[in-house]
Amino acid sequence: MSNGEIGSFVSFGDFVWVPEGVEVTAASGLKSLGDGQYTSAKVGTVKVEDNKLVIEGPTAPFVPPSVGDIVYARVARITRLKAECVIVGDHAGRVNSCGFRGHIRVQDVRYYDIDAVAIEDCFRPGDLVRCKVLSMGDSRSYLLTTSGTDASLGVVMATSVNGHPLVPISWRLMKCSVTGELEKRKVARPVWLKDEENGLISSTRPGGLGRDNGYYVERRNDKASLDKKTLWYLY
Numbered sequence: 001m002s003n004g005e006i007g008s009f010v011s012f013g014d015f016v017w018v019p020e021g022v023e024v025t026a027a028s029g030l031k032s033l034g035d036g037q038y039t040s041a042k043v044g045t046v047k048v049e050d051n052k053l054v055i056e057g058p059t060a061p062f063v064p065p066s067v068g069d070i071v072y073a074r075v076a077r078i079t080r081l082k083a084e085c086v087i088v089g090d091h092a093g094r095v096n097s098c099g100f101r102g103h104i105r106v107q108d109v110r111y112y113d114i115d116a117v118a119i120e121d122c123f124r125p126g127d128l129v130r131c132k133v134l135s136m137g138d139s140r141s142y143l144l145t146t147s148g149t150d151a152s153l154g155v156v157m158a159t160s161v162n163g164h165p166l167v168p169i170s171w172r173l174m175k176c177s178v179t180g181e182l183e184k185r186k187v188a189r190p191v192w193l194k195d196e197e198n199g200l201i202s203s204t205r206p207g208g209l210g211r212d213n214g215y216y217v218e219r220r221n222d223k224a225s226l227d228k229k230t231l232w233y234l235y
Contacts, residue, residue, distance in 0.1 A: 005017050005046065006019065006046050006047065006048060007045065007046060007047070008045070008046050009043075009044070009045050009046075010040040010043065010044065010045075010046055010055060011040065011043050011072075011091075011093070011130070011156070012040060012041065012042065012043060012072055012128050012130070012156045012157050013039050013040065013128070013130075013156030013157045013188070014039060014040045015037065015038070015039055015040075016030055016038045016039065016040050016046055016053075016055070018030075018036070018038060018053055019048070019053075021051070022048055022051060022052065022053050023051055023052045023053065024038065024052075024053055025052055027052075027054065028052065028053050028054055028055065029041050029042040029044065029054060029055035029057075030053070030055070031157070031165055032165070033165050033167060033177040034177050034178065039157070039165070040055055041055075041157070042055050042057055042093060043055075043057060043058070043072075043089060043091075043092065043093020044056045044057035044058065044093055057093050057095075058092055058093050058094050060092070060094055061094065062089070062090060062094040062095055062096045062098060063090060063094065064098065064100065065087070065090060065100070065133045065142065066133065067133050067134070067135055067136065068132065068133060069090065069091065069132070069133045070090070070091040070130065070131070070132055070133075071087050071089065071090050071091065071102075071130075071131060071132075071133060071142075071144070072087070072088050072089045072090070072091075072128060072129070072130055072131075072156075073085035073086065073087050073088065073102055073104075073128070073129050073131055073144060074086050074088050074126070074127070074128055074129075075123045075124065075125050075126060075127045075128075075129060076101075076125060077125060078119050078120060078123055078124065078125060079119065080106075080119060081105065081106050081119070082103045082104060082105045082106060082119065083103060083104045083119055083122070083123040083129075084101070084103045085101065085102050085103060085104065085129065085131075085144065086100075086101055086102075087100040087101060087102055087142070088128070098140075099140055100140050100141070100142065101140060101141050101142070102131075102133075102137070102141060102142035102143065102144040103141070103143065103144065104123070104129070104131060104144045104145065104146060105143070106119055108134060108143070108144070108145040108146070108147050109122050109145075109146055109147060109186055110146070110147050110186065111147040111148055111149075121172075121184040121185075121186075122146075122155075122184070122185060122186035123155065123185065123186065124158065124183075124185070126158070126159055127155045127157070127158045127185065128155070128156055128157040128158070129144075129146065129153075129154065129155055129156065129188075130146075130152060130153055130154065130156050130188050131144040131145060131146050131153055132144065132145050132146075132148070132150070132153060146186055146188075151171075151188070151189035152188050152189055153188060154185070154186045154187050154188035154189075155168075155174070155185040155186060155187055155188060156188045158174055158183075158185060160174075160176040160177075160178075160179070160181065160183060161181075161183070162176060162178065162179055162181070164176050164177050164178040164179065165177045166183060166185070168185075168187045168188070168190050169182075170187065171187055171189070172184055172185065172186065172187060173185070173187070174187060
């Protein structure tokens with residue numbers, strides 16, 4: 001997780017701060033949300049070269065994932081029982097060029113109220129998902145999960161039905177950055193929400209957004225007393 005400043009390491013979907021006067025180009029590795037806001041479309045280090053912002057990715061080759069590893073997967077197809085994915089990279093951003101695939105079963109989306117999970121309300125084709133390797137399938141297929149207490153697992157980048165970038169606004173909703181329409185997803189907790197010793201509290205989202213847009217989570221001493229709709233780690 002990153003604040004997106006120059007020199008920081010960013011992952012897919014992280015907000016990236018663009019200094020005044022620095023140019024953003026098609027090669028920068030960013031995705032525009034409008035109003036001068038950008039998210040990272042790759043994993044790497046934020047740098048400025050020749051007054052142009054770039055995200056420099058790793059040069060090391062992709063390493064086949066093991067059980068427990070974090071990977072990024074692109075949803076290729078959904079059915080009633082699972083989301084079929086192509087693994088596009090590992091946690092360090094090394095690109096998968098080996099054709100490894102995986103799938104997220106309906107029972108592996110979240111760890112509570114499993115019987116109420118509907119795959120189409122959690123993932124859509126084209127979504128980029130941060131997930132964990134649950135087990136090995138065959139030689140090129142893995143069982144993946146977004147369940148558990150790691151709230152950073154889930155959809156990190158997605159496109160609306162109108163073709164515009166979606167922005168997370170809660171643990172189960174994303175908002176079209178252009179039309180404002182809402183779409184359901186199993187959302188990865190944004191990096192501007194962070195854990196604190198006595199509960200969850202929000203940090204300010206780049207661009208001045210934060211509480212007014214539904215990201216604020218009230219700090220409490222007892223996490224269990226929080227309404228589950230505000231708890232990213234419960235979903």
